[in-house]
Each structure stands twice: as structure tokens, then as C-alpha cells.
Amino acid sequence: MAMLETLALRTMNASGTRNEESLLPAVTRSLTYRTNGRTILQNVSLRLAPLSLTVVMGPNGAGKSILLRLLHGLLQPSGGEIRWGGKGLDPVIRKRQAMVFQRPVLLRRSVADNILFALRLRGTGTSRDCDRILAAAGLSAQAEQAARSLSGGEQQRLALARALVFQPEVLFLDEPTANLDPASTAAIESAVLDVRRSGTKIIFVSHDLGQAQRLADDVVFLHRGKLQEHSSAAVFFNTPESDAAKSYLAGDLVL
Amino acid sequence: MQEFGEIFGLAIGLIVSADKNLLEIIFLSLRVSLSAVLISCLIGMPLGAMLGMTRFRGHGAVLILLNALMGLPPVVVGLVVYMLLSNAGPMGWLQLLYTPTAMIIAQTILITPIVAALTRQVIESLHSEYAEQFRSMCVSARTAVATLLWDARVSLLTVALAGFGRAIAEVGAVMIVGGNIIHLTRVMTTAIALETSKGNLDLALALGIVLFLLALGINAVVMSLRSDTTRYGYA
Numbered sequence: 001m002a003m004l005e006t007l008a009l010r011t012m013n014a015s016g017t018r019n020e021e022s023l024l025p026a027v028t029r030s031l032t033y034r035t036n037g038r039t040i041l042q043n044v045s046l047r048l049a050p051l052s053l054t055v056v057m058g059p060n061g062a063g064k065s066i067l068l069r070l071l072h073g074l075l076q077p078s079g080g081e082i083r084w085g086g087k088g089l090d091p092v093i094r095k096r097q098a099m100v101f102q103r104p105v106l107l108r109r110s111v112a113d114n115i116l117f118a119l120r121l122r123g124t125g126t127s128r129d130c131d132r133i134l135a136a137a138g139l140s141a142q143a144e145q146a147a148r149s150l151s152g153g154e155q156q157r158l159a160l161a162r163a164l165v166f167q168p169e170v171l172f173l174d175e176p177t178a179n180l181d182p183a184s185t186a187a188i189e190s191a192v193l194d195v196r197r198s199g200t201k202i203i204f205v206s207h208d209l210g211q212a213q214r215l216a217d218d219v220v221f222l223h224r225g226k227l228q229e230h231s232s233a234a235v236f237f238n239t240p241e242s243d244a245a246k247s248y249l250a251g252d253l254v255l
Numbered sequence: 256m257q258e259f260g261e262i263f264g265l266a267i268g269l270i271v272s273a274d275k276n277l278l279e280i281i282f283l284s285l286r287v288s289l290s291a292v293l294i295s296c297l298i299g300m301p302l303g304a305m306l307g308m309t310r311f312r313g314h315g316a317v318l319i320l321l322n323a324l325m326g327l328p329p330v331v332v333g334l335v336v337y338m339l340l341s342n343a344g345p346m347g348w349l350q351l352l353y354t355p356t357a358m359i360i361a362q363t364i365l366i367t368p369i370v371a372a373l374t375r376q377v378i379e380s381l382h383s384e385y386a387e388q389f390r391s392m393c394v395s396a397r398t399a400v401a402t403l404l405w406d407a408r409v410s411l412l413t414v415a416l417a418g419f420g421r422a423i424a425e426v427g428a429v430m431i432v433g434g435n436i437i438h439l440t441r442v443m444t445t446a447i448a449l450e451t452s453k454g455n456l457d458l459a460l461a462l463g464i465v466l467f468l469l470a471l472g473i474n475a476v477v478m479s480l481r482s483d484t485t486r487y488g489y490a
Contacts, residue, residue, distance in 0.1 A: 074390050095393050105388035108406040117402070121392055
């Protein structure tokens with residue numbers, strides 16, 4: 001999986017920077033999302049810096065996944081705005097992002113065909129590229145197997161490799177290890193760190209404290225749809241400010 | 256009246272000896288029903304996929320209508336097509352009444368709602384699974400439709416086979432618009448009805464056995480496809 005870094009690096013030029021104008025920082029102002037008369041996210045204002053791995057944390061129902069979907073444009077905000085590199089979200093920007101869901105959505109095809117689908121969508125790539133990607137993801141031996149017959153960890157690795165086919169500048173990960181065993185979780189975490197090293201901005205939703213400590217450069221903490229804290233991982237874990245974050249880190253029941 | 260065993264033996268004899276009349280009727284039945292299924296799939300599958308992937312004002316009403324049309328009485332369809340194609344009807348100039356084409360039209364009308372409604376269910380279910388991923392990957396509507404139809408191909412094949420099952424077993428509509436004319440529009444179901452009334456039970460039973468074997472074969476193919484695709488993770 002260490003080789004996944006090489007997939008994400010392909011859009012970089014010789015100096016190690018991307019050729020297009022950067023999407024980062026991303027800024028949200030008073031971002032609000034309501035559905036069925038309920039406010040899920042309320043006045044969230046954030047500035048997400050480049051070259052870091054941001055972990056979005058909070059108890060269940062805090063609005064973590066909704067925030068991710070809003071940032072990626074899968075949902076439309078009820079209020080406020082999102083700017084990527086100073087621009088509003090449009091299809092061009094969205095094509096420079098990718099997302100891996102908690103439950104990987106794999107096509108009812110073989111492992112190789114899932115990668116080929118993404119390569120065709122990108123408009124480039126051959127079966128040789130597909131082989132290279134599968135090798136990087138450690139899935140060469142399963143290339144002709146149905147994607148859905150893979151184990152949970154392998155499915156998530158395939159979903160991650162497929163997302164990296166698009167060489168995204170920003171990668172959203174919505175609790176990608178929520179249903180995985182420790183070994184598979186470690187494999188995904190290692191892959192995520194590889195991708196981060198390539199310069200890809202990662203926004204990672206998790207409610208696993210240990211995982212956040214292992215991965216995060218900065219932490220966004222949400223509670224009941226409101227932003228409680230956004231600080232560096234060191235500050236968040238050592239000197240949390242909000243009562244909700246203190247209780248959450250102490251392992252108390254946060255309602 | 257002949258003994259059942261004797262009739263059964265004669266019927267088997269007709270099948271084994273590949274009786275010319277029997278084969279002619281079987282081939283016409285297959286030609287008419289397969290043509291109707293093909294046309295129904297060309298119309299019903301894109302329609303069903305569209306209904307499964309989109310929401311619009313009146314979507315619910317269209318689904319209710321489509322589901323109601325699944326239960327169309329064949330004789331009513333036969334009557335309407337008869338009125339349309341008869342010399343006094345608006346399409347009488349086509350001179351299609353009492354031809355296999357008229358039978359294909361009637362069967363197409365009967366099974367298109369079935370194909371469309373079942374396709375809608377299949378595609379809607381798969382689309383709800385893929386929709387967010389497709390949006391994330393900025394997949395165009397055209398690619399999305401093609402991908403859904405391809406990934407649902409096994410389920411859609413069973414939809415087509417369900418349509419074929421209904422078409423090949425149908426008697427009322429083809430009797431009215433085809434007229435059960437020997438060497439021209441006589442198919443298995445209309446022949447069974449006629450031969451039974453004439454007392455030619457061996458031919459009727461032989462046709463019945465072929466019809467039953469066809470139904471059995473279709474079900475076996477459907478079950479085998481389903482179990483293979485489920486076992487290998489493609490469904």
C-alpha cells in the first residue's frame with residue numbers, strides 16, 4: 001500500500017507543486033444545513049489549510065458526515081457558503097476531489113473493472129495502468145475476483161485506490177475504517193498517511209480517538225451540529241477548550 | 256375418449272418424431288413472442304430506467320398506471336388492437352390484422368408494462384446504491400444509465416425472461432388479432448385451445464408439453480443465473 005503515494009503524486013510537477021491553481025485553503029462561512037425541519041449543521045465557519053490531514057471528530061449525530069458531503073458538494077447547504085481556493089464549488093472543482101465512503105460503493109464488477117471504470121471516467125489509462133494501481137493497492141491477486149466478494153478491508157483498499165485514480169487534490173474519507181478489524185484499519189491508516197505525504201489534502205471523519213491521535217495534523221470537533229473547536233492535534237488533545245470536547249476526550253457520555 | 260396414457264404416448268411420439276405441423280407452430284410461437292420481448296425491452300427498459308433514476312411531478316401517478324397496466328387483460332388488449340387494425344380502424348390501411356405482426360403488436364402492448372415496471376424496480380434499487388458515488392465521481396447521466404444497465408444485466412435478463420414467459424403463454428389477444436389461421440397465425444396456445452375443442456388431444460398435449468418444458472427451461476435459466484451471480488458477488 002505504500003505505493004499508493006505514487007498514484008497520488010502524478011499530478012505534481014517537477015517542483016512538487018500541482019499545475020493547477022490550488023483549491024486550498026478551503027473556507028466555510030456560517031455553513032448551515034437543515035433537513036426535514038431539523039438543523040443538522042449550524043453556522044460552521046472553518047479554514048482548512050493545505051498539506052495537512054484534518055480529522056473531523058464528534059459524537060454520533062454531530063454532523064461530521066454532513067459536513068464532509070457539503071464540502072464535497074454532495075449536499076447543498078441551507079445557508080452560508082463554501083469557497084475552495086476562493087472559488088465556489090463547481091463541477092471543475094469537484095473533479096479535483098474524491099471521496100471514500102464508510103461503506104465502500106463498489107460496482108458489481110470485478111476488482112480490475114472497478115479501477116478501469118475510474119480510469120475511463122478520467123479519460124486516460126490503460127489496462128497496464130490498472131495493473132499498476134492494483135499492485136499498489138496490494139490487490140493484484142484478486143484482480144479478476146468480483147469486487148463485492150473481497151473482505152471489508154480489501155473493499156476499502158479498492159475504494160481508496162479507485163479514488164486515487166482521479167489524483168485528487170482533496171480526499172474525503174468518511175469513517176473508512178469504521179467496520180474493519182485492527183489489521184485492516186492499520187493498512188488503511190498506513191495508506192492514508194502515504195497519500196498525505198504526496199501532498200493530497202485529506203479530510204477524515206472518525207470518532208476513534210486513538211486513530212485521530214495517530215493521524216491528525218488538526219482536528220475539527222463538532223457537537224450537535226456546531227463547531228466546538230478547530231485546532232492543531234496537539235492543542236486539541238492536550239488542552240481542549242470546550243466542555244463537550246473535554247468530556248469526549250475523557251470518555252464521558254457526550255449527549 | 257382415449258386413455259390418458261395413450262394420448263400421452265402419442266404426444267411424446269409427435270415431439271420425438273419432430274412432427275412438421277408441431278414444429279411449425281412452435282417456431283411461429285417463438286418468433287412472435289421473442290420479437291415482442293425484443294421490442295418490449297427496447298421500449299420498456301429505457302423507460303423503466305428513466306423512471307427508476309428520476310423524480311418528476313406525477314412520477315407516483317405514472318408508477319401506479321404502469322403497475323396497473325401489468326395486469327392488463329389479454330382479451331381487452333386483443334380487442335383494442337383488433338379495432339385499431341381492422342379495416343374500419345385508424346390503422347386498417349396497414350392490412351396487419353390476422354398476421355403474425357398483429358400478434359407481435361398485441362403481445363408487445365401486453366408485456367411492455369411488465370418489462371418497464373420490473374426494470375424500474377431493478378434500476379431504482381441499484382441507482383440508490385450508486386447515486387452518491389456517481390455524484391462524487393461526477394459521472395454523466397449517459398454514463399450512469401449505461402453503467403446501471405450493464406451492472407444490472409443479469410436482473411434485466413430475468414426481467415426479459417419474465418416478459419417472454421407471459422408472452423409465450425398468452426392466448427386471448429393473439430387469438431383475437433391473429434385469428435388462429437393454420438400455417439399463418441397458429442401458435443401453441445391457440446392451437447391447444449382449438450385442437451382440444453376438436454378432440455385432437457395428442458397434438459394439444461404435445462404442444463402443452465413443449466410449452467411446459469419452455470417454462471421449465473426459462474425458470475431453470477433464471478435460477479441458475481441468479482445463483483451464479485450471487486455466489487460470485489456480481490448481484
